[in-house]
Amino acid sequence: MTALFHNLDATHPPPPEVTKSAFAEELGLSKARVSQLVEQGLPLTADGKRVKRLDALAWYRENIAPHRRKALSDKPNADPRRELDRVKLEAARIELERARGNLVDRAEAEKAVFERARLERDAHLAWVSRVTPRLAVELGVDAAALFSALDREMRAHLVDLAETPLDALTDDD
Structure with missing residues (x-):
């Protein structure tokens, strides 16, 4: 769930506040979906421009049903970049199998x-x-x-x- 901050170690923990875009990317959601969640009560900073990361993660776990979270992350084209990465990975797997001689035309x-x-x-x-x-x-x-x-x-x-x-x-x- 912390894909955005995967390169950070214990000496550099994720920031306590992130942009809505960064939070959307971390959860694999669209920015529009994060805006909907804000309307439903997702915690923001006092100025309303940034997401209180830990509070927002806790709110998300409590307020969005587990099956709904899975449906959001499994939805095709929910995140075009993630879908593109999935398609590229599948193409690479197919090419590898073809190179190994396991696939035929x-x-x-x-x-x-x-x-x-x-x-x-x-x-x-x-x-x-x-x-x-x-x-x-x-x-x-x-x-x-x-x-x-x-x-x-x-x-x-x-x-x-x-x-x-x-x-x-x-x-x-």
């Missing part, structure tokens, strides 16, 4: 999966042409009729696979 991944599926489909269809003559001799049947039947069944099987949701193909029972 979605378009590249989709292209790779599509290419793999196309190669597998072509391999299945080529299998029919490759095994038909051998099976025809082994079974003593007409090769053209066997090819037609196997090709028809393989294509139906591939259509069925294409229409089946992925989760139905896994065996996670």
